[in-house]
Amino acid sequence: MTRRFGDVVALDDVTLEVGAGELVGLLGPNGAGKSTLLSLVSGQRKPDTGVVRLFGGDPRDASSRQGLGLTPQETGLPATLKVREVVDFVGKHYANPVPTGELLEQFGLSELAGRQTGAMSGGQKRRLAVALSLVGRPRVVLLDEPTTGLDVGARQALWAAIREYHANGGTVLLTSHYLEEVQALAQRVVVIDQGVVKADDTLDAILRRVGLRRVVVRSTADLGTDLPGVVRSERTPDGPAARTAGAPDAVGGTAAAGAAGSAGSAGSAGGWRYELFTADADELVRTLVTSGLPFHGLEIRGASLEEAFEQMVARAPAGTAPPGARPGATTAPGGAPTPTGATPSGTLDRRTSEEESAR
Numbered sequence: 001m002t003r004r005f006g007d008v009v010a011l012d013d014v015t016l017e018v019g020a021g022e023l024v025g026l027l028g029p030n031g032a033g034k035s036t037l038l039s040l041v042s043g044q045r046k047p048d049t050g051v052v053r054l055f056g057g058d059p060r061d062a063s064s065r066q067g068l069g070l071t072p073q074e075t076g077l078p079a080t081l082k083v084r085e086v087v088d089f090v091g092k093h094y095a096n097p098v099p100t101g102e103l104l105e106q107f108g109l110s111e112l113a114g115r116q117t118g119a120m121s122g123g124q125k126r127r128l129a130v131a132l133s134l135v136g137r138p139r140v141v142l143l144d145e146p147t148t149g150l151d152v153g154a155r156q157a158l159w160a161a162i163r164e165y166h167a168n169g170g171t172v173l174l175t176s177h178y179l180e181e182v183q184a185l186a187q188r189v190v191v192i193d194q195g196v197v198k199a200d201d202t203l204d205a206i207l208r209r210v211g212l213r214r215v216v217v218r219s220t221a222d223l224g225t226d227l228p229g230v231v232r233s234e235r236t237p238d239g240p241a242a243r244t245a246g247a248p249d250a251v252g253g254t255a256a257a258g259a260a261g262s263a264g265s266a267g268s269a270g271g272w273r274y275e276l277f278t279a280d281a282d283e284l285v286r287t288l289v290t291s292g293l294p295f296h297g298l299e300i301r302g303a304s305l306e307e308a309f310e311q312m313v314a315r316a317p318a319g320t321a322p323p324g325a326r327p328g329a330t331t332a333p334g335g336a337p338t339p340t341g342a343t344p345s346g347t348l349d350r351r352t353s354e355e356e357s358a359r
C-alpha cells in the first residue's frame with residue numbers, strides 16, 4: 001500500500017503480512033514510515049492506494065479492532081485521574097478485561113495505583129501506556145517505540161511483559177530504534193527506510209547480514225577506490241590536522257566504493273586515516289599487504305549493531321528491495337494481506353547511539 005502526506009511518500013507500495021502469533025520488530029530510522037504503517041493497520045489512517053486488513057476486515061470498522069491493542073508513540077493520559085481509575089476506565093470497554101490489580105502488578109505499577117497520572121514520571125507513564133494496550137486481552141498488539149524513555153530496569157520489565165503476552169499466543173508488531181530491543185524480542189525483523197521494506201527476515205538472518213567488520217588503517221598513500229568487499233569507507237586526515245579537519249573526505253555507499261573517494265586527493269601531510277567496513281576483514285588485509293602500499297596502525301573490530309544497521313539502510317538504493325526483502329502483504333492474524341508503506345528518512349536517531357553508549 002501507499003500513503004502520502006502532501007509531497008512526502010510515507011509508505012511507498014509496501015506489502016507486509018503478519019501471521020497470528022508472530023512477534024515482529026519494525027526497525028527503521030526517523031521518518032522511515034513506521035508509525036504511519038501502524039496507523040494504517042489500526043485504522044487511524046487510510047492508505048491512498050492498496051488495502052489493509054485486520055483479522056480479515058477493514059481496520060476502520062470498530063468491529064475489526066475488537067481484538068487490537070495499541071500503544072502509540074505519544075499517549076495523552078487524563079492528568080487528574082488516578083492510575084487505577086484509568087485502567088478501570090479502559091477495561092470497561094472490553095468484555096473480559098485483565099483485572100486492574102493484576103495488570104498493575106505485571107507492569108510494576110501497583111504502588112502507583114492511587115497516584116494521579118499527571119504526577120507520574122515519563123517512564124511510569126510509558127509503562128502505563130503499554131499496560132493499557134493489553135487490558136482488553138487483545139489478539140494483536142501494536143507497540144510504537146514501547147520503551148523509549150525507560151531506564152534499563154523498566155525496559156527489561158516491559159520486555160518480560162511483552163514476552164509473556166507473546167508466549168500466551170499474542171501477536172506483536174513493535175517499532176523500535178533500538179537494535180538491542182529488536183534483538184531481545186523479535187523473531188522476525190522488518191527493516192524499513194525511504195518508504196520501502198529493505199529487509200524482511202528472521203532475526204538470525206538479519207544479524208548475519210549485518211555482520212560487518214570495521215578495519216581502521218593509516219597510510220600516507222591513496223588506497224584507491226576498488227578495495228574488494230568494502231561496502232563503505234571514510235577517509236580523514238591523520239595526525240594533528242585530523243582534529244580540525246571536519247567531515248570525512250569520502251563516504252562510499254556501494255560495494256567497492258573505495259577508500260579514498262575522489263575529493264581531496266591532493267593528499268595530507270600526516271597521511272590519512274581510513275575506516276573501511278567489510279564483511280571479510282581477512283581478505284581486505286590480504287589485499288592491503290599484497291598491494292605493497294605503505295600502511296600502519298591496523299585495527300580490526302566488529303562493527304557495532306548500529307553501524308551495521310546504518311550500512312544496511314545506506315546500501316540499497318531507495319525504492320529497491322534487497323534480495324532478502326520478502327514481497328508480500330501485511331496481514332493481521334487471520335486477516336487478508338495488508339498493504340502498507342513507509343516514508344523517507346535520514347539516519348538513525350542520535351538518541352539511540354547516545355543511549356546505547358551510555359549503557
Ligand SMILES: Nc1ncnc2c1ncn2[C@@H]1O[C@H](COP(=O)(O)OP(=O)(O)OP(=O)(O)O)[C@@H](O)[C@H]1O
Nearest residue numbers: 005008010029030031032033034035036037343344
Ligand atoms: N500527519 C502528517 N503530516 C505530514 N507528514 C507526515 C505526517 N505523518 C507523517 N508524516 C511524514 O511521513 C514520514 C513518515 O513518518 P512516520 O512518523 O511514519 O515515520 P517513523 O518511521 O515512525 O519515524 P520516527 O521513528 O521518527 O517516529 C515522515 O517524513 C513524516 O514527516
